Amino acid sequence: MPLDLEEQEQLDQLKAFWQKYRNLITGVVTAALFAYAAYSGYQWWRTSQAAIASQLYETMVVAINKGDKDQTLRAADDLQKQFSGTPYAAMSSLVAAKIASDAGDSAKAMDYLRWAAKNSSDQGYLALAKLRLTAQLIEQGSEKDFAEADTILKEKSVAGFEALWLERRGDWYLAQKNIAEARKSYEAAWVQLNQAKEFPEEARRLLKVKLDAVGGVAQ
Template sequence: MPLDLEEQEQVDQLKAFWQKYRNVITGVVTVALFAYAGYSGYQWWKTSQAAAASQLYETMVAAIGNGDKDLTLRAADDLQKQYGGTPYAAMSSLVAARIALDAGDSAKSMDYLRWAAKNASDKAYLALAKLRLAAQLIEVGSDKDLVEADAILSEKPITGFEALWSERRGDWYLAQKKISEAKTSYEAAWKQLNDAKEFPEEARRLLKVKLDAVGGVAQ
């Protein structure tokens, strides 16, 4: 059926529009397709990485159960190198740090904590790594270690860990025999703990002991 004049005019306009903008339209569609393909590929890669990391973490857990320290630490190292973007890498580093510390290797323990404190993708693991690293640095207590601990504790506390940040700052002051400043930090931590009901009772008892030691009053 032949087109009437109005329809023919619309067809001609559409052809003219396509001739003028086809490169732009094709480019936009191509970019969109590549973006979708990239996103799909990234999601597949993330799933694949997580699955592989999970298997390696299970190997680490089995090694812990068998008391194989070398295999445990090697699995943690592999998780850092191969699957550093997954939560398993930070989780394994925290575990490896404890195992290294229990074995008397404080330096290696802190290396694991430094890695997690820098690379953990999960905020909870990031906070735990920073707090545990600060605690070990304070315990060692050299000027260099106290400076590193101070740098960590000077960062903005990770949400949900404000009380522990204040408590660790109190530990930092106490290590330098700054009793008044330690008391202020412990009191701040106690108030924050009372505002954060999800913290376990053990955390409150430990903080209470520290607070009593510097002459503070829990309220």
């Protein structure tokens, strides 16, 4: 059926529009397809990485149950090197730090904690690594250790860990016999801890002991 004049005019306009903008339209569509393909590929890669990392972490758990310290630490090292972007890498580093510490190798334990504190993709593990690292630095107690702990504690707390950050700052002051500042930090931590009901009761009991030791009042 022949087109009427108005339809023919619309068709001509469409052809003219396509001739003028077809390269741009084709480019945008192609870019969108590439972006989607890249995103899909990345999601597949992440899932694949996590699956392999979980298997390696299971190997580490088996080694722990066997009491094989060397194999446990090797698995943690492999997770750091090959799967640093997965939560398993930080989780295994925290476990390896505990095992190294129990074996009397504090330097190696702190290496694992420093790695997790810098590289963890999971905010919870990141916070735990920083808190455990600062605790060990405070315990070692050299001027350099206090300075490193101070630098970490000056960073913004990971959300949800504000109370523990304040408590660790109190520990930092107390180790340097600054009782007044330690009390302030512990009291501030106590307020935060009571607002964060998800923390276990043991955390409150431990903080109360610290508060009592510096003459604070925990209610």
